Amino acid sequence: MGDEKRSADMGFDPGMKRKLLAGIEAGLLRDLHAVLVSRGGKLVLEHYHDAPDESWGMPLGTVAFDAGTLHDLRSVTKSVVSLLYGIALDRGLVPPPEAPLLAQFPEYPDLLADPARAGMTIGHALTMTLGLEWDEYRSYADPLNSEIAMENAPDRYRFVLEQKVVHQPGTRWVYSGGATALVGAIIERGTGRRIEDFAREALFEPLGITHFEWMSGRDGVASPASGLRLSSRDLLRIGHLVLDGGLVGDRPIVSQRWIETSLKPLVTTGEGLSYGYFWFLDEAPVLGTPKPWVAGFGNGGQRLWLMPELGIACVIYSGSYNASDAWVSPTRIWREIVLANLRSA
CATH class of the missing domain: 1.20.58.710 (Methane Monooxygenase Hydroxylase; Chain G, domain 1)
Incomplete structure (x- = not known):
C-alpha cells in the first residue's frame, strides 16, 4: 500500500509497481536487477531482484540486490x-x-x-x-x-x-x-589526480556517495568509458543533481551552465537520437504531449533516464550484457511503466 500511495502522491498511477511486476512475471521485462523511479527528488518506485551478475565480464554468481549493492554502469560511466x-x-x-x-x-x-x-x-x-x-x-x-x-x-x-x-x-x-x-x-x-580520486572529492562526497568502484584496464588506468560501479540509489543521486541544475541543496557542485550545455542536442546519432556531451537525448509523449528526455546508456541494459521538465529520474540495472536486444526491457519500463503511468504533469 505504501508503494501505491507514494505513486499516487507524485502523480503516477497507484498500480505502477504492480504493472512492473506483472511485466516481469510475463517475461516481457527480462534480466532486471534494479528499477528505481523518483520525481521531484522523492522515491516513487523501488524494486530489486536476485539474479546472476558480473563485473566487467567476471562472474559474480547470484547477487541479492538491494539499495547498497554496487553494479556496473558500463557506458553510463560516460555521462x-x-x-x-x-x-x-x-x-x-x-x-x-x-x-x-x-x-x-x-x-x-x-x-x-x-x-x-x-x-x-x-x-x-x-x-x-x-x-x-x-x-x-x-x-x-x-x-x-x-x-x-x-x-x-x-x-x-x-x-x-x-x-x-x-x-x-x-x-x-x-x-x-x-x-x-x-x-x-x-x-x-x-586536475593532477586519478579520475576516481577527483570523482570522490568533486562529485561523490558532496552527494553523500561513500562506496564505489572504478574498474581499471591492464595498465592500471580507470576506464572512463565503462568502468564505474555504483549502487542504484547513488546513481539516482547523480540523476537528481542533473535535474537540480548542478545543486545539492544550495551548494553548487557543477555549474548550471555546464548542465545546460552538456544536455543540448549537438549532433544526431543516425539511430533516431541526438547526442550532447556524453548524453543521449530525445523526446517521448507524456499525457499526449512530447517531452524531452536525456539519458546515459550502458551495455546490458543499464540506464539513467531523466525528464528535466517533469523532474523524473529512472535508474535501471540489468544483466543482459552483450545481448543485441538488451535495450528492449529498459525502454519498455521507461515508456510503458514510467511515462505511460503518469497521471499529472
Missing part, C-alpha cells in the same frame, strides 16, 4: 565523466571544449603534426565526432572491438589518436569509448 569534465572546467583546470585535442597530448608530435588531425577538438571527443575509424558495434567479447583493443593496447591514447581519419571532425557521430578515454586523460592531467 558521469561529462559531469567531472564540467566540474574541472568550472574550476579552470581543463581547457574548454573548443580547444585543440592533440595539443593536450604533446607526447605524440607525429600525430600533432598531421594536418588531417589538426581540426579535432575536445568538444569533438565529448560528442563522439572525432572523425576517426572506430568499431564498437562488434560484441565486447570480441578482441577486435575497438574499445577492447584499446584496453589491450600498450598505449591507449596513441591507439585512439592514431586511428585512420575517415570523416571531417564534427560531421559524423561514431560511438567511441576511445573518445571518452581521451576526455578522462584530460581530466586527470588537468
